[in-house]
Amino acid sequence: MTERTWWKEAVVYQIYPKSFSDADGDGFGDLPGVIDRLDHLERLGVDCVWLNPVYQSPQRDNGYDVSDYRAIYPEFGTMDDWDRLLEELHARDIRLVMDMVPNHTSSDHEWFQRSRSEPDGEYGDYYIWRDGDPDEPPNNWESFFGGSAWEYDAEREAWYLHLYDVSQPDLNWRNPDVRDAMADTMNWWLEKGIDGFRLDVVNLLSKAEGLPDGDPSNDWTGSEHFVNGPRIFEYLDEIHENVFAGTDAVAIGEMPNLDLEHARRYTAPDGPLDLVFHFEHVGLDFGERGRWDVGDWDLLDLKETLDRWQGGLDWNSLFFENHDQPRSVSRFGDDERYRYESATALATILLTLRGTPFVYQGQEIGMTNGTFESLDDISDVDTVRNVRELIAAGAVADYESIRHVVEHRTRDNARTPMQWDDTAHAGFTDGEPWIPVNENYADINVASERERTPSVLSFYEALIDLRREREALVYGSYDIHRPDDEQLFVYTRTLDDDQVVVVINFSDSAATADLDALDAEASLLCGNYDDVAAEPNGPLELGPYEARLYGQSA
Template sequence: MTERAWWKEAVVYQIYPRSFNDSDGDGVGDIPGIVEKLDYVDELGVDAVWLSPVYESPQHDNGYDVSDYRSIHSKYGTMDDWESLLAGLHDRDIRLVMDMVANHTSSEHEWFRQSRADPDGEYGDYYVWREGDADEPPNNWKSFFGGSAWTYDEEREAWYLSLFDTTQPDLNWRNPDVRAEMHEVMNWWLDKGIDGFRLDVLNLISKPEGLPDGDPSRDLVGSEHFVDGPRIHEYLAEMHDAVFAGRDIVTVGEMPELTLDSAREYTGEDGPLDLVFPFEHVQVDFGPNGRWDVGEWTLPELKSVLDTWQRGLDDEWWTTLFFENHDQPRSVSRFGDDERYRYESATALATALLTLRGTPFVYQGQELGMTNTTFESLDDVADVDTVRNVRELIADGVYGGYGEVRGVVEARSRDNARTPMQWTDGRHAGFTDGDPWLPVNDDYEAVNAARERERTPSVLSYYRTLIGVRGDSEPLRYGSYELRYPDDEQLYVYERRLDGERVVVVLNLSGEPRTADVTPVGPSAALLLGNYESVPEAPGEPFDLRPYEARLYAESG
């Protein structure tokens, strides 16, 4: 029997503050803007909010480049504003999970300023520095954002490691003072009353001695050395004991290149973390050239990946469920049909998200069926990850120019998830009275929260209902999982069982109708929920499923 915990039963809603709601008309979302929308979040029925970084930052990577862990970025508000947000959430019985960036800081952080200025001083060894010829990086490691992972600093006359942007130097976790500093920062926030952390790229914090060259044939050169590095488990065990132990919180690790075996080591009764994010299911559409290539995917492939994680993390572990976040494109554009069947495919994907085994994470706007956007030129893209990688691909001759790579950019860019939240059909979708930092998606007049409230049916109302159904169903929260028809090209069918109760989830994840002989659905099964307005109460065998139709059936005994 799975041990119970609040975070296993929770539905988590991610807020990306820069794009959620702007209260002062400067075009950038802020914390008072979030406070204004707390009733909306509460009405959705979620149990926790994951708040992307609001710390002081020069915003080269929209807050994932922290210059002061104990201050609030001025564009987002003040610490008093943050205190109001925490109180407002807790008054509504919603928990707050903060985003913590532990692998790197901003190059404008005081630690880095002092580290570059005085190699022999207190902070000289706070980052990964290597001396050498200014024209020859210390090794061949590549950055996640494209190009070398090394940046030469003229002031210190040495190279520093930056696995992401050049303005995001990696901390040296081999230094015990760095580890103690980060533990102190995390305890400081927990003492303020937050309910846990989402820990950014956590499995990158350990680098090997000697920093050896990586295999040049790998998609990300050097990752075999800096992903799940040699002392990662030592560092996380120390972090657990110094920060997490004895607190009723949740810890969620973002871990690039995560495998099922490593997930079992990081979580579970003996692991330092509660949850990790697996990414295999959002890589099924990668092409031959990896992330910056779009390939075909099939439903059996997607089911196979999800099934592996559902079965692999059984009662001893727990998993996360997501199709979207601030780094992923919109799921209805990626796995559904955002033109002909936007409502149907958005709600079918919601059904999978909220009925599989694990803790669901819903990203802002997903509950509205928000879609990917368009970029006429690379100048229209704000995301540093996209810009750096695409420029390198064009320079290397992989693509002949932006015209050739535009389709990939529009399928992959993180800006797809970062366009402003669409509240109304008014100017700038009701996000701001000023000029938004990123243009609003062109479809805002048809896709917005106000219209979703009025529509029947709507993606928003379906999410609210489905979250309620999940909260009332023991099998959906804690039941076992069994996949049916793994090779079917249209149907995604699985059972959730607990103590003699059973819920059968039947999804047609295609744009074509399907007659289905679904054997797990017996004559005594009762319809719990469907995403079409007219659904037969008794399923019968076989029964017809319309494009992207979703049904939940419950049975006792």
């Protein structure tokens, strides 16, 4: 029997505060803006908020470049604003998970400034430095954002490692003082009353001894030497013991290039983490050049991947969107002809598989990808640097020749402002937004979704309510049916004598389903089409992207 915990029963809502709601009119989302919108979250029915970084930061990577872990970036507000947010959330029985960035800091952080200026001082070994020829990096490792993962610092006259942006130097986790400092920081936030952490790229903390060259044929050169590195379990076990042990705080690890074998070890009963984010299913549409190419995928690929992880882990993190992923209805559905139907079909998968669902802001109203006419319109440092690298290498001629990939893939798709209503700038701000609002905001927004019947939003609310009412949708076993069907995604969730049958036509054409899994006495619990019979009567006739949930005795 699976141990019952709050984070298994929760539906988590992710807030990217820079783009959520702006209370002071400066065009930049803030904590008071989040507080102003909490009634929306309460009505939606979520149980927990995951808040993207709000720490002091120069914002070169939108807050994942932290310059002070114990201060709030002024554009977001003050620590008093943060305290009020926590209080308001807890008053609504909504928990708060903070985003922690343990692999790297900003180059503006005091630790790095002192490390570069005082090599023999207290912070000299806080980062990964290597001496050498200023024109020859220490190895061939690549940054995830493109180019070399090394930068030569003229002040220290040495190279430092940055697996992400040049302004994000990697911390040296071999140094026990670094590990203690991060544990102290996390405990400081837990003592303020938060309910856990999402740990950014946490499987990259350990780098191989000697920092050897990587295989250039890998999508991320060098990754075999820093993904799930040699001391990673030692470091994470230490975090667990010094931070999470003896609390009910949740530990969620974001883990690039994660395989199922390592995921099992990380989340085993004696493992250091409760949940992990893997990215296999959101890599199905990668092309021959990896993520900066668009490839073909089909439902069989998606079902096989999700089914393998459902069977391989006791508990999954369920998501299709986050601040680093494009909008799911544009990526996996049909954001034009069948936006409502495909968005709600995706919602059905998200909220009925076994695991903890994560809903990203705007996903609950079916927000879509945007358009970006030139590279100058892109704010995402990852996109800009990679596109420039591709152009410089001659892999693409110019921006226009890769624009279709950018508009499919860029993280800016997830970062356009939340669409609240059809007023100027979608009700996000009274000022000029830091990034343009999606042009379709007049039609797709919270206010119109509240008035529309049916709507993506009302379907999310109904599914979240149903998940709370039917424990089989939380703790029930998962069994897939018709795995080789190219249109239908069918599975059952079973707990004791209660069973929920999930039937989804995940295609843009009608489908017929004659299901052995469905009893004649089953009753319709929820569906995204109107005028469906309360009880099945022979084979099911399903419209494009139609989803139904039936309840029956096991």
